[in-house]
Amino acid sequence: MPKKETGILPILLILLQSLLYGFGDPITKKAYRVMPVFSLLAVRYMIAFAVLILLFGKRVRQNLRAVPVKDWLLPSVCIGLTYILNNLALKLTAATSVAFLRSLSTVITPLMAFILFRDSFDRRHIVIHLSVVVGLYLLCGYGGLNGFGVGEALTLTAACFMAGALVFGSRSLKKIDPITLTTVQAGMSALLALFASMLFDGGVRIGQATPKVWAIILYLALACTLTGYLLQNLALEKIPARAVSLIQCTCPVMTAVFSFLLLGERLAAVGMIGAVIILFCVAGESVFGSKP
Numbered sequence: 001m002p003k004k005e006t007g008i009l010p011i012l013l014i015l016l017q018s019l020l021y022g023f024g025d026p027i028t029k030k031a032y033r034v035m036p037v038f039s040l041l042a043v044r045y046m047i048a049f050a051v052l053i054l055l056f057g058k059r060v061r062q063n064l065r066a067v068p069v070k071d072w073l074l075p076s077v078c079i080g081l082t083y084i085l086n087n088l089a090l091k092l093t094a095a096t097s098v099a100f101l102r103s104l105s106t107v108i109t110p111l112m113a114f115i116l117f118r119d120s121f122d123r124r125h126i127v128i129h130l131s132v133v134v135g136l137y138l139l140c141g142y143g144g145l146n147g148f149g150v151g152e153a154l155t156l157t158a159a160c161f162m163a164g165a166l167v168f169g170s171r172s173l174k175k176i177d178p179i180t181l182t183t184v185q186a187g188m189s190a191l192l193a194l195f196a197s198m199l200f201d202g203g204v205r206i207g208q209a210t211p212k213v214w215a216i217i218l219y220l221a222l223a224c225t226l227t228g229y230l231l232q233n234l235a236l237e238k239i240p241a242r243a244v245s246l247i248q249c250t251c252p253v254m255t256a257v258f259s260f261l262l263l264g265e266r267l268a269a270v271g272m273i274g275a276v277i278i279l280f281c282v283a284g285e286s287v288f289g290s291k292p
Contacts, residue, residue, distance in 0.1 A: 022254020
């Protein structure tokens with residue numbers, strides 16, 4: 001059975017996560033001009049994991065001893081692979097293709113929850129989720145799809161892993177607390193990013209990082225990874241995975257706003273229409289979410 005949906009707070013938590021990610025996306029572009037992608041990810045996740053262990057290490061070890069590995073392994077592997085594959089896809093295809101295809105997790109999440117755990121949702125939610133896909137398609141420049149190659153396949157796979165992180169994470173949080181899950185997810189992300197940096201970057205390369213780049217990395221580690229993962233897990237305690245995945249579709253909207261403010265990138269009229277559709281869908285989810 002799906003969880004009972006509780007109040008406005010979980011929605012605000014995911015909106016804050018989208019705000020943090022939306023600011024992080026455009027400033028990450030500046031850091032990628034200096035550091036290789038996977039080297040930056042490895043350092044980002046290692047910093048987040050180190051801070052979490054420093055603050056909550058004893059609590060995390062005690063909680064992990066009390067539960068089987070399977071209760072935290074799946075959501076941790078899924079979330080780590082999501083960002084590794086997304087960044088690898090950006091090397092192989094257009095950013096608009098990646099932005100649209102990864103957002104399909106909003107459709108994959110409820111399907112996965114139904115297939116694996118028989119979590120059901122009514123027609124109102126189906127209409128909202130399909131409508132938000134239309135909005136995302138418009139916002140991302142008509143999806144940017146000129147074909148379907150390796151990059152698109154990787155992005156679609158990443159969307160499936162993101163759905164898995166939400167669905168399995170929702171179950172894990174019945175047995176472990178959000179801080180523990182956040183810590184092991186950050187640690188797994190660090191391991192996977194470290195492996196990818198060795199495979200694609202020839203190791204972690206940080207020699208050219210400037211103080212400005214290090215400031216960006218610290219923001220990504222503490223705001224986007226540590227805080228972002230924790231906000232997601234806190235919300236998953238209160239509302240179903242499908243609701244979290246839909247609200248996370250506000251992230252491209254936040255990215256568009258900050259890209260305009262920081263990089264001068266303008267959003268076309270059709271993109272604005274897409275953004276409005278997404279925001280209306282999120283509002284609709286908040287209205288109908290507490291209804292059976």
